[in-house]
Amino acid sequence: MKKLLLAASAAALLAGAWLAPAQAEYLKEHRGGTIRLLARSAAGTLDPHINYTDQGWQMYQPVYDGLVTFRKAEGKDGFSVVADLAEALPVVSNDGKTFTFKLRKGIKFSNGQELGLKDVVASFQRIFKVSGPTSGTFYAGIVGADKCLADTKSCTLEGGIVADEAAGTITLNLVKPDAEILYKLALPHAVILPADTPTEDMGSKPIPSTGPYMISAFDPNKGMTVSRNPNFKQWSEEAQPDGYPDVVQYDFGLSEEAAVTAIQNGEADWMFDALPSDRLGELGSKSMDQLHISPLSAWWYASLNTRMAPFDNEKARQAVAFAVDRNTLVKLFGGKVLASPVCQVLPPDFPGHEDYCPFTKDPGAKWSAPDLDKAKQLVEDSGTKGQKVTIIVEDTAISRSIGVYLQSVLTSIGYVADVKPISSNLQFTYIQNTNNKVQMSVTQWYKDYPAASDFLNILFSCASYREGSDASINISGFCDKDIDAKMQKALDLGVTDQKAADKLWAEVDRQVTDKAAAVGLFTPKRLDFVSKRIGNFKFNPQFNWIVTQSWVQ
Missing domain, CATH: 3.40.190.10 (Periplasmic binding protein-like II)
Known part of the structure; x- marks a missing residue:
């Protein structure tokens, strides 16, 4: 599921363990x-x-x-x-x-x-x-x-x-x-x-x-x-x-900065969007009892259009995957308490997940560092050097910052890149519709339910790609008949042997990751x-x- 995530740095939370608030019974006097x-x-x-x-x-x-x-x-x-x-x-x-x-x-x-x-x-x-x-x-x-x-x-x-x-x-x-x-x-x-x-x-x-x-x-x-x-x-x-409440009033249009101030002043009760980084120290020191951090099964990624230049070339896609410094992205999102770098599709501690990262300085189980030399060589080998790439992001502080960073990465490996922010209520459908000819976009996926198919089958199956539709969730346009067949086999196997199915999903995860139709950036936690x-x-x-x-x- 596309999730417009609430996120922030948690540097101020590092000082102590997080304690969940006590549960309260249903009380009519609070209605x-x-x-x-x-x-x-x-x-x-x-x-x-x-x-x-x-x-x-x-x-x-x-x-x-x-x-x-x-x-x-x-x-x-x-x-x-x-x-x-x-x-x-x-x-x-x-x-x-x-x-x-x-x-x-x-x-x-x-x-x-x-x-x-x-x-x-x-x-x-x-x-x-x-x-x-x-x-x-x-x-x-x-x-x-x-x-x-x-x-x-x-x-x-x-x-x-x-x-x-x-x-x-x-x-x-x-x-x-x-x-x-x-x-x-x-x-x-x-x-x-x-x-x-x-x-x-x-x-x-x-x-x-x-x-x-x-x-x-x-x-x-x-x-x-x-x-x-x-x-x-x-x-x-x-x-x-x-x-409990008689009314939930959901107002749109305030910036993240203004929303934080409104909550502090008692003029609002919660904000959906990412907390701005320049307010985090203040919130961590003064408002700890108003912060709630929770685990998520989720994935931020950069989708690469496999049906448009330059990313219809697998080497060009792999170049981006090698070049991205995921530690930088983790810092942009809020630090190690709220995000972890990833290469693959399935998030940690999720059915079918087995640590895997081919796009790192030392390929293996975990991401360690970018490999710019490898990335530049792949761009040369692909014959796509000098091509223009536009990155479509949501018009939020975090997404814009990620987009600007990715623009610098693409520039450093030989592309001519720019960033185009689009309002959050439009961006997700915009990047799905093939009529908009989106080369690269930044988005997120959060489990609909706890199963590997909800990431791999939904985002990368041939059936999830629909030309000219705002509901084409396979944003990269990726379609591999062999991988599709293996996903179907895993779905069928899950009816009788879920453990064996999850092993098969791990294979699919590695194969989809290798194709670099999307570049995994990080997995987040949620801060309310x-x-x-x-x-x-x-x-x-x-x-x-x-x-x-x-x-x-």
Whole structure:
């Protein structure tokens, strides 16, 4: 998942161990008030079947629901899947290819419509009709998905999604077993929307929801208001707990500097964007009790377009991978407490990860130093020296600084480089669309769920590349049939032997890394800075801070 990360230097945190705040019980006296959030820009479309950003997904959690969801909990419990709009986890049959859910009764959308089976069927069809960014990967194994991918507008998923009104059940049929299907169904791309929701990107128009909150106002240039859903009645505390604040007000447009000051002054409660480096010492010494640092399964990388010069040449791509000083990037991001240098795709301590770094001064398990001589020689050998390269970055302080650094790297090895910052709410879709002819970009990927396929298959499979689409998550345009086949083998193997599958994913990780379609930069941790008003801060490993489980009174 594309995540617009909150990050900062943690030099001030090095002095002592981090202690998590104590857990607090749900207390009715804390109900009410407004939590005030800040971001430099909106996260793009409001449409949950299309939006693929951390900023969007975090705010969808108290708004939308799927048949299942990730438990709203801290720690490892937050990775477990629980029943949501379904009464229970599905009955599995047909050798792992059929999943039968019984839909809860009495749930209403925020517009007053009652939830029904027709909404479930229409929502699964809509995933394909709007060409959702994961329709060709996460949901391609549903019976009938092949026809939907070939002709999105006439999608029916016949035989794949079957409603039984008499029994109150919805049955999902797969072409073959999928060990990760419940994870995929627990993501925002599979939430249930009203059946009459238009089958096009809804952009800035809020869609009715089932959760305790609804999006009541949105202006992509100003902000978003999330207020209580008057039709909500809690059905499952672990899946969709009632929240504390009456309103979450999310304002856009303030710089990072201004946002920090607003939080310090009690004018705001949290900022999404990276904390500016010149405020870190001050925050570390004066506001330690307002800082929360959390581990992440994530990857910052520079995507290289394998279908455009100069990076349609593998040697040119490898040259960039050798030239980048990842220690410099770690410092730009915030230091060793908040980031670690990497060469490969899969992050440390993640399924399928085995330390590997071919693009370093001394190739081996870990990155040690750049090799500029090797990089310059590869540029010479590729015949691409002197070519122009434009790097597209988000218009945030950290992304701009990374872009400027990479510009200097490209210049030093023989290219003519420049940097083009684009607003954060536009950059991610811009770099995906092949019509924009992006040669190189800086972006991030954060796990959708804990499986190697969520990095490798999503970002580098042939199916994830779509010409002319804003939802072409294979930004590098990389397509290797042999690697694709090995990824499919690993997916199939995961149904019966996950350990063996993870070993195969490690091979895929090495092969994709060798091709240098993307240059790994570093893996981050997350630093949240909240106001003194915020109580009951809870961090979910799947979707980050659970905003509406905090209180402000």
